[in-house]
Amino acid sequence: MTTDTFLTDFHEVAQIGATPNNGVDRQAATAEDRETREWFRAFAKERGWELRVDGIGNQLALIELRPGSPYVLLGSHLDSQPLGGRFDGAYGVIAGLHAADRIARRVAADAAEGGAAPQFNLAVVNWFNEEGGRFAPSIMGSSVFAGLMNEDEMLDVRDLRGVSVREALGEIGYLGTDERPEIAAYAEIHIEQGRILEREGIAIGAVDRSWYTQKLDIEVLGEQSHTGATLMSDRHDALLGAAKVIQRVHEVTDLFEPETLVSSVGQMTLEPNSPIVVARRVHLVADLRADDREVVLRARDQILADIREIEAEHGLVINARDFDVRDNQHYPEQGLELADQVALDLGLGSRRIRTMAGHDSVAMNRIAPTVMLFIPSVDGVSHCEREFSRDEDMVAGVEMLAEVGWRLVHGALASDADAADPVPAHAFA
Amino acid sequence: MTTDTFLTDFHEVAQIGATPNNGVDRQAATAEDRETREWFRAFAKERGWELRVDGIGNQLALIELRPGSPYVLLGSHLDSQPLGGRFDGAYGVIAGLHAADRIARRVAADAAEGGAAPQFNLAVVNWFNEEGGRFAPSIMGSSVFAGLMNEDEMLDVRDLRGVSVREALGEIGYLGTDERPEIAAYAEIHIEQGRILEREGIAIGAVDRSWYTQKLDIEVLGEQSHTGATLMSDRHDALLGAAKVIQRVHEVTDLFEPETLVSSVGQMTLEPNSPIVVARRVHLVADLRADDREVVLRARDQILADIREIEAEHGLVINARDFDVRDNQHYPEQGLELADQVALDLGLGSRRIRTMAGHDSVAMNRIAPTVMLFIPSVDGVSHCEREFSRDEDMVAGVEMLAEVGWRLVHGALASDADAADPVPAHAFA
Numbered sequence: 001m002t003t004d005t006f007l008t009d010f011h012e013v014a015q016i017g018a019t020p021n022n023g024v025d026r027q028a029a030t031a032e033d034r035e036t037r038e039w040f041r042a043f044a045k046e047r048g049w050e051l052r053v054d055g056i057g058n059q060l061a062l063i064e065l066r067p068g069s070p071y072v073l074l075g076s077h078l079d080s081q082p083l084g085g086r087f088d089g090a091y092g093v094i095a096g097l098h099a100a101d102r103i104a105r106r107v108a109a110d111a112a113e114g115g116a117a118p119q120f121n122l123a124v125v126n127w128f129n130e131e132g133g134r135f136a137p138s139i140m141g142s143s144v145f146a147g148l149m150n151e152d153e154m155l156d157v158r159d160l161r162g163v164s165v166r167e168a169l170g171e172i173g174y175l176g177t178d179e180r181p182e183i184a185a186y187a188e189i190h191i192e193q194g195r196i197l198e199r200e201g202i203a204i205g206a207v208d209r210s211w212y213t214q215k216l217d218i219e220v221l222g223e224q225s226h227t228g229a230t231l232m233s234d235r236h237d238a239l240l241g242a243a244k245v246i247q248r249v250h251e252v253t254d255l256f257e258p259e260t261l262v263s264s265v266g267q268m269t270l271e272p273n274s275p276i277v278v279a280r281r282v283h284l285v286a287d288l289r290a291d292d293r294e295v296v297l298r299a300r301d302q303i304l305a306d307i308r309e310i311e312a313e314h315g316l317v318i319n320a321r322d323f324d325v326r327d328n329q330h331y332p333e334q335g336l337e338l339a340d341q342v343a344l345d346l347g348l349g350s351r352r353i354r355t356m357a358g359h360d361s362v363a364m365n366r367i368a369p370t371v372m373l374f375i376p377s378v379d380g381v382s383h384c385e386r387e388f389s390r391d392e393d394m395v396a397g398v399e400m401l402a403e404v405g406w407r408l409v410h411g412a413l414a415s416d417a418d419a420a421d422p423v424p425a426h427a428f429a
Numbered sequence: 430m431t432t433d434t435f436l437t438d439f440h441e442v443a444q445i446g447a448t449p450n451n452g453v454d455r456q457a458a459t460a461e462d463r464e465t466r467e468w469f470r471a472f473a474k475e476r477g478w479e480l481r482v483d484g485i486g487n488q489l490a491l492i493e494l495r496p497g498s499p500y501v502l503l504g505s506h507l508d509s510q511p512l513g514g515r516f517d518g519a520y521g522v523i524a525g526l527h528a529a530d531r532i533a534r535r536v537a538a539d540a541a542e543g544g545a546a547p548q549f550n551l552a553v554v555n556w557f558n559e560e561g562g563r564f565a566p567s568i569m570g571s572s573v574f575a576g577l578m579n580e581d582e583m584l585d586v587r588d589l590r591g592v593s594v595r596e597a598l599g600e601i602g603y604l605g606t607d608e609r610p611e612i613a614a615y616a617e618i619h620i621e622q623g624r625i626l627e628r629e630g631i632a633i634g635a636v637d638r639s640w641y642t643q644k645l646d647i648e649v650l651g652e653q654s655h656t657g658a659t660l661m662s663d664r665h666d667a668l669l670g671a672a673k674v675i676q677r678v679h680e681v682t683d684l685f686e687p688e689t690l691v692s693s694v695g696q697m698t699l700e701p702n703s704p705i706v707v708a709r710r711v712h713l714v715a716d717l718r719a720d721d722r723e724v725v726l727r728a729r730d731q732i733l734a735d736i737r738e739i740e741a742e743h744g745l746v747i748n749a750r751d752f753d754v755r756d757n758q759h760y761p762e763q764g765l766e767l768a769d770q771v772a773l774d775l776g777l778g779s780r781r782i783r784t785m786a787g788h789d790s791v792a793m794n795r796i797a798p799t800v801m802l803f804i805p806s807v808d809g810v811s812h813c814e815r816e817f818s819r820d821e822d823m824v825a826g827v828e829m830l831a832e833v834g835w836r837l838v839h840g841a842l843a844s845d846a847d848a849a850d851p852v853p854a855h856a857f858a
Contacts (some may be wrong), residue, residue: 005542070666081653081701081703081705081706082700082701082702082703082706083653083701083709084706112765131705132703132704132705133701133703133704133705133706134703136704138704138705150688167687175483193655193658193659194658194660198840207642211657215704218719223810223813224510224814225810225813226511226810226811226812227691227693227695227716227718227788227809228620228640228642228691228716228718228785228786228787229622229623229784229785229786229811229812230809230810230811230812231623231688231691231809232682232687232688232690232691232692233687233688234809234810235693237679237693238692239674239675239681239693239695239697240675240693240694243671243672243673243675243676244672244674246669246672246678247669247676248579250666250669253661257660258661259660259661259662260534262656262657262658262659262660262661263661263670264664264666264669264706264707265668266668266702266703266704266705266706266708267668267702267703267704268654268695268697268702269513269669269702271511272510272562273511273558273562273566273589273695273696273697273698274510274511274561274562274696274812275561275562275565275644275695275714275716276510276560276561276562276695276716276812277510277511277513277562277695277812278693278812279695280512280813282806285704287657287704287705289655289657296682303463307741309536314716321661350529354655355658356658357655357657357658358559358657369837380658380659380660380663381652381655381659381663382655382658382659383653383654383655383656383658383659383703383705383706383707383710384652384653384654385653415634423574424616
């Protein structure tokens with residue numbers, strides 16, 4: 001029956017910020033984001049869990065199982081892309097809440113029968129701004145939590161309309177001051193956003209590594225002029241330069257084996273953006289990812305060389321800056337073995353899998369032993385309204401997370417704190 | 430001394446909406462636009478001229494010289510592009526006001542000496558939204574005045590933030606209801622926005638024709654997906670498609686003799702515009718202009734063929750629609766002869782010249798005998814902050830306009846009403 005409640009809750013949350021084609025639009029620190037937070041709060045309050053909001057708007061629900069000990073944390077994020085899917089992030093938070101609820105009941109039942117208290121406390125988190133659609137960079141809340149990004153700098157980040165994170169969080173009443181709990185381990189479950197599990201008919205992916213990723217912040221500077229009255233030879237068209245950059249960012253993938261590199265531009269703004277004015281400035285962001293760090297670095301160098309060519313050809317100035325560089329991450333082997341064992345015990349198929357997308361667990365893996373789990377995505381699509389995962393796959397994932405969480409609070413990865421990758425100094429400079 | 434006042438006034442108006450690099454930002458129906466209108470109103474009130482605002486926000490100052498007769502209209506527009514120049518449009522309105530002031534005084538002096546009243550009344554106009562940067566299409570106010578665009582349709586046009594022309598004009602208090610005066614002739618003076626007059630050292634250009642122009646409204650439809658997690662081969666990237674369209678719109682000019690065609694994209698918006706989401710929709714506007722109509726039509730056909738190729742290559746749907754088609758316009762020969770004669774009488778050099786840019790006079794030429802004059806532009810640049818014309822050239826232009834206006838109110842083109850091009854039915858469909 002917990003299962004039934006999970007599905008009811010999942011589909012209820014999917015109504016918040018619902019879009020016409022079954023997606024959701026709940027960008028970070030918007031009214032819709034607040035509504036999901038109020039739902040999270042109500043779920044926790046009903047069960048008497050302690051609620052906290054930290055200085056970057058991360059929302060936590062704490063369950064005391066062993067007073068004074070660190071916390072095993074379950075969760076993901078309730079924010080979405082603009083016209084995004086209803087599964088990405090939301091599934092992991094709602095699964096986390098239901099898994100925690102089961103674990104808490106099981107601990108209580110255990111205690112009633114004279115069982116010992118678990119080794120750790122338990123908490124569920126709704127991370128702030130994982131998506132980064134409104135405020136860049138993405139994975140903001142968990143990265144600040146993990147000490148990988150500076151809180152004040154992130155609070156000063158502004159959206160395209162000039163509203164800061166600080167203002168937006170204040171506006172929705174979620175700029176908190178609560179202390180962050182000490183974390184013993186972290187577990188997150190998420191849709192795959194790829195086709196591997198679906199194609200192979202496997203219920204659970206145990207994520208062993210994340211891709212090397214980086215972004216390029218590119219500014220193309222030309223000269224504003226009249227589209228009708230300026231000779232073609234006199235133009236320094238920033239939009240034309242940007243169009244060529246976008247194409248080169250795409251074509252660079254042809255230099256490598258198919259699908260070993262993904263590279264594209266998703267965000268772009270131009271000034272002045274008038275139908276009869278040649279643009280003076282275009283700002284765009286390129287996103288490069290590969291399993292192999294060298295592939296990303298070679299692609300980046302090629303794009304920078306291409307940019308020098310475009311600059312010269314059109315008399316433009318093009319500034320390119322690396323940002324949001326995320327090294328390959330390896331999740332700890334003992335966490336993977338734990339996931340394999342739990343899947344086996346529950347009769348669920350599982351396999352090792354890599355993630356191309358970034359997740360909050362990538363940040364948390366830097367500071368605590370972390371288990372990252374995937375369930376299948378239909379057609380592998382995500383960040384769009386037709387993102388879809390089946391009810392039965394979601395329910396199996398909740399079972400899986402509840403059992404992983406149960407073993408974590410009982411110390412399954414307790415001695416593995418040093419299995420997390422150390423933070424390389426250059427990665428978040 | 431009228432000359433001195435003109436320069437003082439010109440440089441005073443240039444302070445309204447002034448930008449750091451000597452430009453102005455006074456888009457249609459903004460607070461800055463209102464401020465220029467208040468300045469225009471004060472100038473007219475001081476002289477006891479009648480003020481009117483029509484249903485599309487055109488602002489007129491009327492001077493009665495011969496009760497009951499039609500009006501000779503002088504003017505241009507005070508709105509600007511975003512980060513635009515301080516000369517484009519504003520020069521013509523302020524020159525128009527000063528020329529009218531001189532003509533009125535001269536008529537009064539003439540009358541005091543027993544001279545006959547002129548044949549026509551006199552008026553000055555500040556046309557609404559010539560630039561079209563905020564509300565497309567451009568040349569809106571004069572086109573509605575001339576019956577070439579529908580007033581209600583134009584009042585419903587919305588800017589990128591969803592504000593309608595009706596709302597914006599209401600907001601600044603310039604949604605008028607006053608009757609439009611009957612027009613006997615129209616004269617406008619403007620900066621060249623090209624280098625011909627400067628290069629040849631000629632003070633005055635008498636505009637004989639305008640280029641054939643059209644826009645293409647292009648919508649690229651792809652599929653929203655994750656920039657990190659989506660296989661390259663699974664993508665339908667609307668921004669990549671748009672980047673190729675922008676390039677083809679530029680490259681089509683290579684098919685023709687240098688500078689016989691200008692073609693570019695200045696406006697573009699993408700959805701959802703998030704750094705880690707492949708765009709699902711891009712909207713852009715291409716602007717094509719040539720002296721020869723056939724050149725524009727051939728370029729347009731080539732672009733449409735290119736678009737079909739891009740569609741097929743990337744699995745996109747691309748919709749393209751012709752709009753804002755403006756046929757070649759010829760200004761009446763007798764108006765050109767009048768301009769030549771006035772320049773000769775004033776000792777100013779003049780030559781025939783074509784305009785690549787659109788102007789309010791292009792619309793007015795459809796309904797009244799029209800004289801369009803140019804003064805030199807330094808470096809030929811416009812729609813940007815470094816747009817520049819010299820004080821002495823501006824002052825010579827005011828002399829020129831005042832004399833042309835004087836002859837027009839005395840009937841110089843009175844019998845030439847039919848010299849204006851007839852409106853071809855297809856051009857504004």
